[in-house]
Amino acid sequence: MLAIGSDHGGFRLKEAIKEYLAANQIGFCDFGTHSVDSVDYPDIAKTVAQAVAAGECERGILICGTGIGISIAANKMKGIRAALCHDVFSAKMSREHNDANILAMGERVIGQGLALMIVETWLKSEFTGGRHENRVCKITDMEQNR
Template sequence: MTLAIGSDHGGFHLKETIKQHLEARGFAYRDFGTCSTTSVDYPDFAQTVAQAVADGECERGILICGTGVGISIAANKVKGIRAALCHDVFSAQMSREHNDANILALGERVVGPGLALMIVDTWLTAKFAGGRHEQRVKKITALEQE
């Protein structure tokens, strides 16, 4: 699995920590930026990562900003994206099992690196449960057609 990863300046340090963790665990990823703590606009990075996932260039993505809120809202504007903002392990697991989330959003100023890595690990290993949840995900997808 190849992951797309990106952040704005407020999520840069956590993005770098997550990249090291992904490398240690043997996950391939593409870093879509930003490359420093210089102020940038999070919608630009959300769009680039989300488009890579939507186009199938990467199977899933991880986005980080200061709170995770803005970058997740922006990513969810891209057709085919189900970005889940998770600040705890349970939400990360359920976002995959029940919602088939294809992007994980995190807030560097909200979660510390230790918790963030637990969230990432949980999100990467959890599987979509299908069943009754599949019908609900199809309804979410249908909303994009309206």
């Protein structure tokens, strides 16, 4: 199960991603927003990140206007590794090397077609472990000892 959420600046792209997920029979839970009315992105980031950190959802997708604010907010939550990706290669590497559990994107930065390719790549990519495992563990240790 995926958690998905956006602020008003990412609402339209979130809706397009939901259509893609439904068409590909990928389960998701929409944590809002549910319109283009202004909302605060940290609130959406928090609810999605909490669902992922608690194990209620395996991974998450967050969208705002640029992806920057919502990814910063999500990364404040313990256990979250949110990666802001606006290209397919970064999406792939965020999973394979960093074990990112939240994908963040900006609706005002990329088009829908590219965003859907990024989502598809990110969902199909898996953490490779190996030498990257130690690095991810160091990130977790930093988080534990702040």
